[in-house]
Amino acid sequence: MLNIAVCDDEKYICDFLKKSVMDCLAKADLEGCVTAFDDGQPLVDLYEEGKANFDIILLDITMKKCDGMTAAKKIRATDSKVMIVFVTSSAEYVFSGYEVRAFRYILKPELLHGFSGVFRECLDEITKSNELRFTFQKASETVSLPLRDILFFESDKRIINIVTPNEKYSFYGKLDDIEEQLKKQDFVRCHQSFLVNAKKITSVRINELTLRDGETIPVSKRRAKETNEAFLWAMR
Numbered sequence: 605m606l607n608i609a610v611c612d613d614e615k616y617i618c619d620f621l622k623k624s625v626m627d628c629l630a631k632a633d634l635e636g637c638v639t640a641f642d643d644g645q646p647l648v649d650l651y652e653e654g655k656a657n658f659d660i661i662l663l664d665i666t667m668k669k670c671d672g673m674t675a676a677k678k679i680r681a682t683d684s685k686v687m688i689v690f691v692t693s694s695a696e697y698v699f700s701g702y703e704v705r706a707f708r709y710i711l712k713p714e715l716l717h718g719f720s721g722v723f724r725e726c727l728d729e730i731t732k733s734n735e736l737r738f739t740f741q742k743a744s745e746t747v748s749l750p751l752r753d754i755l756f757f758e759s760d761k762r763i764i765n766i767v768t769p770n771e772k773y774s775f776y777g778k779l780d781d782i783e784e785q786l787k788k789q790d791f792v793r794c795h796q797s798f799l800v801n802a803k804k805i806t807s808v809r810i811n812e813l814t815l816r817d818g819e820t821i822p823v824s825k826r827r828a829k830e831t832n833e834a835f836l837w838a839m840r
Contacts (some may be wrong), residue, residue: 644675792834
């Protein structure tokens with residue numbers, strides 16, 4: 605769940621930003637909550653009270669009371685990570701954004717056609733920084749792999765094999781434990797010995813599935829329904 609703040613003293617701009625954010629989140633299949641402010645001070649107050657937890661702030665620079673630059677400086681005093689995007693009527697304020705490490709700025713006349721691209725960049729940056737990984741111990745080495753790179757896990761007695769498009773890794777472990785760890789991450793147990801990344805599946809048949817690289821994996825009868833449902837869900 606992403607938390608986004610929209611701060612602008614022009615109601616029609618605020619309404620446009622709220623709707624545009626929700627549309628972008630829906631297209632990206634992400635859940636989010638948008639909180640609107642008509643001035644910078646209430647937003648700053650939340651931060652100073654320790655009650656703010658925003659991932660992205662869309663912030664007007666030229667508000668009448670507490671302007672966006674003042675608000676951003678105060679916010680940065682307590683939060684170094686929140687992504688700030690300035691929404692402004694004039695490019696003259698753009699370079700001031702470097703003082704508060706603004707991620708992007710967008711001119712109000714360009715909102716209609718340019719907002720979705722800027723917001724997509726924000727989402728990509730957040731996804732990159734929060735990328736989910738699987739970490740395991742291999743002898744004396746700790747290995748961490750992005751989940752999106754893993755095709756499947758295979759259990760061979762006490763050995764777990766992790767297969768990616770370019771490499772295979774092996775370590776001691778239990779597939780049951782890995783399944784439990786990844787149960788909310790689009791991995792499906794299609795067979796007693798295989799845990800597959802559902803996003804890498806291209807087709808599911810009665811007793812096997814095919815991955816994007818053309819490799820086939822067995823599907824047990826009792827796990828066929830669950831496997832097919834996971835495949836269809838990952839395709840949504």
